[in-house]
Amino acid sequence: MTMWYAVAHESEIEDDTPFATEAKGTPLALFRIGGAIYALYDLCSHGAARLSDGFVEDGCVECPLHQGLIAIATGEPRSAPITEPVTAYPVRIVDGQVEVEL
Amino acid sequence: MIDEVFNPQELVSTDGSQVAYEVFSSQEIYDLEQERIFRGPVWNFLGLEAEIPNIGDFKSTFVGDTPVVMTRTEDGGLAAWVNRCAHRGAMVCRELRGNATSHNCVYHQWSFDTKGNLLGVPFRRGQKGQAGMPPEFKPSEHNLHQLRVESFRGLVFATFSAETVPLEEYIGTTMGGYIKRVFHKPVEYLGCTRQFANSNWKLYMENVKDPYHASLLHLFHTTFNIFRVGMKAHCETDENHGLHSIIMAIKENQDAEAGADYKEQKIRSYQEGFELEDDSILALIEEFEVVATNHIQPIFPQLVVQQIHNTLVARQLLPKGPDKFELVFHFFGYADDTPELRKLRIKQANLVGAAGYISMEDTEATELVQRGTVRDGAARSYINMAKHQDGQTDTLITEKLIRSFWTGYRNLMGEVATGAGA
Numbered sequence: 431m432t433m434w435y436a437v438a439h440e441s442e443i444e445d446d447t448p449f450a451t452e453a454k455g456t457p458l459a460l461f462r463i464g465g466a467i468y469a470l471y472d473l474c475s476h477g478a479a480r481l482s483d484g485f486v487e488d489g490c491v492e493c494p495l496h497q498g499l500i501a502i503a504t505g506e507p508r509s510a511p512i513t514e515p516v517t518a519y520p521v522r523i524v525d526g527q528v529e530v531e532l
Numbered sequence: 533m534i535d536e537v538f539n540p541q542e543l544v545s546t547d548g549s550q551v552a553y554e555v556f557s558s559q560e561i562y563d564l565e566q567e568r569i570f571r572g573p574v575w576n577f578l579g580l581e582a583e584i585p586n587i588g589d590f591k592s593t594f595v596g597d598t599p600v601v602m603t604r605t606e607d608g609g610l611a612a613w614v615n616r617c618a619h620r621g622a623m624v625c626r627e628l629r630g631n632a633t634s635h636n637c638v639y640h641q642w643s644f645d646t647k648g649n650l651l652g653v654p655f656r657r658g659q660k661g662q663a664g665m666p667p668e669f670k671p672s673e674h675n676l677h678q679l680r681v682e683s684f685r686g687l688v689f690a691t692f693s694a695e696t697v698p699l700e701e702y703i704g705t706t707m708g709g710y711i712k713r714v715f716h717k718p719v720e721y722l723g724c725t726r727q728f729a730n731s732n733w734k735l736y737m738e739n740v741k742d743p744y745h746a747s748l749l750h751l752f753h754t755t756f757n758i759f760r761v762g763m764k765a766h767c768e769t770d771e772n773h774g775l776h777s778i779i780m781a782i783k784e785n786q787d788a789e790a791g792a793d794y795k796e797q798k799i800r801s802y803q804e805g806f807e808l809e810d811d812s813i814l815a816l817i818e819e820f821e822v823v824a825t826n827h828i829q830p831i832f833p834q835l836v837v838q839q840i841h842n843t844l845v846a847r848q849l850l851p852k853g854p855d856k857f858e859l860v861f862h863f864f865g866y867a868d869d870t871p872e873l874r875k876l877r878i879k880q881a882n883l884v885g886a887a888g889y890i891s892m893e894d895t896e897a898t899e900l901v902q903r904g905t906v907r908d909g910a911a912r913s914y915i916n917m918a919k920h921q922d923g924q925t926d927t928l929i930t931e932k933l934i935r936s937f938w939t940g941y942r943n944l945m946g947e948v949a950t951g952a953g954a
Contacts, residue, residue: 443552446604476634476643477636477641477643477654479654483659483660485657492657493650493652494654494655494657494659495641495643495654496634496636496641496651496652496653496654497651497652497653497656498651498652510574510633510634510651511633511634511636511643511645511647511651511652513634
């Protein structure tokens with residue numbers, strides 16, 4: 431069964447800067463694009479790298495290891511060498527708290 | 533220090549019948565071969581397409597002593613690249629075979645695609661204020677060294693040289709015909725054996741061009757009547773450079789009485805009283821238009837196509853220094869083999885390979901030459917069997933294929949003068 435976990439305060443998540451956190455031992459990378467906040471599993475599906483160390487551009491995060499792109503909203507791979515998706519978790523805001531369901 | 537000048541053409545007589553033993557142990561000659569032959573205008577056998585059927589499949593191998601990886605690319609094609617990272621020179625691929633759509637160097641995690649193109653480098657843009665690669669860094673300028681790759685009937689070859697003629701032309705019409713005899717329908721890769729021999733790679737080339745030794749060295753052959761001097765035979769070279777060749781021992785209908793004929797020849801290797809508990813190892817299911825017990829076909833410099841009875845092999849010859857080579861026997865069958873035929877092929881794999889009933893003596897013989905000649909570089913071999921009848925193709929008692937090989941080798945190596953210490 432999934433549950434919602436509070437992982438950050440909304441004000442901590444800035445445009446263009448990934449935010450590293452965790453819930454229940456699962457590493458998470460949070461991103462803000464415009465008004466929306468997204469959460470991805472914080473490990474690239476190709477190399478051993480934190481997506482929270484990556485660069486945000488055009489709705490994608492670029493992995494710092496090999497410059498492969500992941501779509502922030504869905505976790506889908508957008509360029510080589512990444513071929514497998516990264517898990518994207520549902521996000522909601524409750525009283526300014528960012529909550530992630532996992 | 534005195535400059536020492538050497539000339540490969542002086543080491544091999546024009547007609548290829550005399551070869552100075554130095555060619556088997558000299559480091560200088562070995563180094564020159566790597567440049568002039570293995571990186572020269574030849575196609576080097578890498579493996580079977582059937583070894584890498586799926587996208588991303590790869591196999592780690594060599595061209596000469598240069599590590600090379602062959603891959604099945606995303607578009608279903610073939611690629612090969614030198615297994616040396618464009619960054620600091622480490623071997624990128626460390627596995628013998630596998631499946632991957634990207635290949636990462638363990639040293640600094642530079643990542644390359646199946647064609648050897650650089651995908652990305654860690655911290656290219658630095659990290660949190662720390663600088664990364666200079667702005668002029670262009671990944672496309674740091675790909676792995678990519679080789680030309682072509683395949684012929686499912687046999688994959690690569691070349692370093694832009695000068696090499698297309699593969700089909702390199703193989704030639706005559707040799708192409710014999711390859712088609714064996715590769716006449718889709719094949720399946722069954723597995724391989726690997727062995728090292730403490731001798732020069734050219735001694736093995738001589739061996740697979742030498743039908744003269746077959747009935748004399750290989751007692752299993754003669755004892756059990758697989759290969760006899762009196763058999764119908766065919767020996768010929770390619771029509772271009774004479775470096776490829778074929779030896780076929782052809783089975784004829786009257787072979788039923790061959791045992792009796794053979795006894796009359798009183799060859800020393802015939803051993804009366806030797807029997808096999810299970811003679812199915814000697815079975816020969818007829819599956820080719822020309823029924824041969826042996827088809828031995830070196831395609832210079834790294835391939836020997838082999839059919840012995842129903843065992844099918846692509847042997848790969850890899851030099852590992854002046855006095856060492858590796859031999860990989862790639863066993864295969866046809867995709868439409870019946871279970872019985874497949875079982876027989878695998879059983880007959882025991883005839884060849886490192887401990888093969890037939891093949892095991894070959895590398896023993898090449899090592900005997902290596903050890904016998906190491907201190908006598910100027911002494912020469914005597915390769916004259918049937919020299920006065922060079923046009924004869926229907927004989928097994930000949931050394932003409934070896935002479936042709938040495939003449940082709942001499943032409944490839946060319947004239948060169950180098951100064952030791954220069």
